[in-house]
Amino acid sequence: MPVQSVEYSPRGSTLAVFDGDAVRLWDTAEHKLTYRLVGNHWNVRTLAFSPDGTQVATTSSDGVVYLWKTPAS
Template identity: 35%
Template sequence: MSDSEQSWECIAELVGHSSWIYGVPITSNGMLASVSGHMILLWDLETQELNAVLEGHTKTILALDRSPDSRFLASGGIDKITTLWDLETKELICTLAHRKDTIHSVAFSPDSKLLASGGENKYKTVNGQKTTIYLWDIDSQELTKTLSGHDLRVNSLAFSPDGKTLASISNDLTTRLWDVESGSQTQVWALVF
């Protein structure tokens, strides 16, 4: 059988979610994180049992990502906050900021030193009303840059493998590339129907 014809088999069903599931990052120590409403569930993949429940949000979590070094978990959601969790102690480290809009996307840089978060509402910028992406320094827990350019909600974020570029995808039907060092937009691709 070729790789393209490989059949997949379900090896486990993790039961215990009470709502839609957003995000399922797997850590290097065999844990899977999933969202159930306003809680993050940590599962042991070997035993297939619930290991911990992380509570810090008050409304549904829509975005979840783990740092590449597997030390941190970031979450964002309808309660308009981005949170940072310690995966070893399973404790909330901090709430990075209260925004005026729902957080739809979070992503760590490859070196686990930055966290990007994308929201929904437009903010007044020098370029008019634009949706923003926040870049956070993990060590200082401070906002380092605000990237403005999208016209609608930012649905997904991803860093390049070298961490120098951030890609963002929005409901405005554009994909944008950002220079992380300068915060400037370097490319825009628009979907045209």
């Protein structure tokens, strides 16, 4: 599935990618998947990290906003 949304964490150490299946968090230094956010949230349009990198907010085409807890970036 093609990538639909991408966002860097505030420090640039993590890249969040939504590909239609899940939001995947990638370690930018190690170039590997570190975390996968899975839930009942489809058609993600945008995503953004909180200023401290411990949460990701996602919005969907149905107008729902989800807040996801993440490992600190």
